[in-house]
Amino acid sequence: MTREMKRILVTGACGQIGSELTLALRERYGHENVVASDIRTPPCAILQDSGSFEFLDVTRREALEAIVRKYRIDTIYHLAAILSATGEKNPHLAWGVNINGLYNVLEVAREHDIARVFVPSSIAVFGPETPRDPAPQETVLRPTTMYGLTKVTGELLGAYYVRRFGLDVRGVRYPGIISAETPPGGGTTDYAVEIFYEAIQHKRYTCFVREDTVLPMMYMPDCIRAAIMLMEADFSRLRHHTDFNVAGLSFSAGELAAEIKKHIPDFVCEYAPDFRQQIADSWPRTVDDRAAREEWGWAPQYDLPTMVADMLEQLRRKLQA
Ligand code: NAD
Ligand code: AKB
Numbered sequence: 001m002t003r004e005m006k007r008i009l010v011t012g013a014c015g016q017i018g019s020e021l022t023l024a025l026r027e028r029y030g031h032e033n034v035v036a037s038d039i040r041t042p043p044c045a046i047l048q049d050s051g052s053f054e055f056l057d058v059t060r061r062e063a064l065e066a067i068v069r070k071y072r073i074d075t076i077y078h079l080a081a082i083l084s085a086t087g088e089k090n091p092h093l094a095w096g097v098n099i100n101g102l103y104n105v106l107e108v109a110r111e112h113d114i115a116r117v118f119v120p121s122s123i124a125v126f127g128p129e130t131p132r133d134p135a136p137q138e139t140v141l142r143p144t145t146m147y148g149l150t151k152v153t154g155e156l157l158g159a160y161y162v163r164r165f166g167l168d169v170r171g172v173r174y175p176g177i178i179s180a181e182t183p184p185g186g187g188t189t190d191y192a193v194e195i196f197y198e199a200i201q202h203k204r205y206t207c208f209v210r211e212d213t214v215l216p217m218m219y220m221p222d223c224i225r226a227a228i229m230l231m232e233a234d235f236s237r238l239r240h241h242t243d244f245n246v247a248g249l250s251f252s253a254g255e256l257a258a259e260i261k262k263h264i265p266d267f268v269c270e271y272a273p274d275f276r277q278q279i280a281d282s283w284p285r286t287v288d289d290r291a292a293r294e295e296w297g298w299a300p301q302y303d304l305p306t307m308v309a310d311m312l313e314q315l316r317r318k319l320q321a
Helices: 018-029 045-049 061-070 084-089 091-111 146-165 188-201 220-232 253-263 276-281 290-296 304-320
Strands: 008-011 034-038 053-055 075-078 116-118 172-174 176-178 204-207 214-219 249-252 268-271
Touching: 008 018, 008 061, 018 034, 018 045, 018 075, 018 220, 061 091, 075 091, 075 220, 084 091, 084 146, 084 188, 084 276, 091 116, 091 146, 116 220, 172 220, 176 188, 176 220, 188 204, 188 214, 188 253, 188 276, 188 304, 204 253, 214 220, 214 304, 220 290, 249 253, 249 304, 253 268, 253 304
Parallel strands: 008 034, 008 075, 034 053, 075 116, 176 214, 204 268
Antiparallel strands: 214 249
């Protein structure tokens, strides 16, 4: 499936990834062909003005079905979710949105002959028993967070729909995503975005994980490329479907601060770990993404210096505006 893919629904389109992925999809497949949806109001006018927008709670199956019918949707990017830190504060909500919401999406997709569904997984599927450097593609999946638990279940459920019903469900295990447009929504990796806002605005940041904490991360342009590349890949080449490891870059919180300091010499970063440290410590430092490279040609384009330079430029422009 390439550019002839026509009628796309994005759930959770107002979030960190959705707000930028929706615009990229509109550019690629036509503004009139990409419907954004969320339970909240779009964070920027362009998301609302550049195509259709619908309020949609994914836990309400009839509402989802009505939108699929109304727009004759044939492809869904399902991004609505509760992330790790919010999920630990409210595990019931995380289960409800991440599991029941996904089940609704898969069932509606099955009943309405949807051609393809994208469901992101996360490095949160890994746990303390997973090898950390790198986390293999095939490995122990025993996460300790409710978010991670829902992501493992999501991968398995998606793979079941591929096998049992022939529904084309695809997904990557995203690392922490770094971006300048929409702030992240309650994850453990949020420090890697907050640090940029604080460095530019106050030249100080108190980081909620230790200086030596290393996690896999990815810059937003690579995140969007990964979604589109996987969704356009030839199905016959895929041996995996819903669980591709994808590496971007891995660095410690201290290395990130040092790279920012090269651009803002008087920037000071302090460290005061909170409950999110334990979550970070249960995740790997790097991931082995050979399956994604071999099956659909994945390769990231940003490293730490290029990501930091671009991030500072984008964010300065945004904050000045
Ligand atoms: P986000 O929290 O920024 O956005 C999620 C969106 O879902 C929000 O706009 C929220 O309003 C919406 N939402 C919440 N409950 C909903 C409901 N019941 N119905 C409809 N919408 C609802 O998250 P994100 O970072 O954009 O993540 C998108 C996807 O990517 C998620 O599946 C997440 O697990 C995955 N992911 C993200 C990261 C990351 O670092 N951002 C990393 C790994 C995986
Ligand atoms: C989080 O920290 O919860 C997310 C993720 C890695 O899934 N950014």
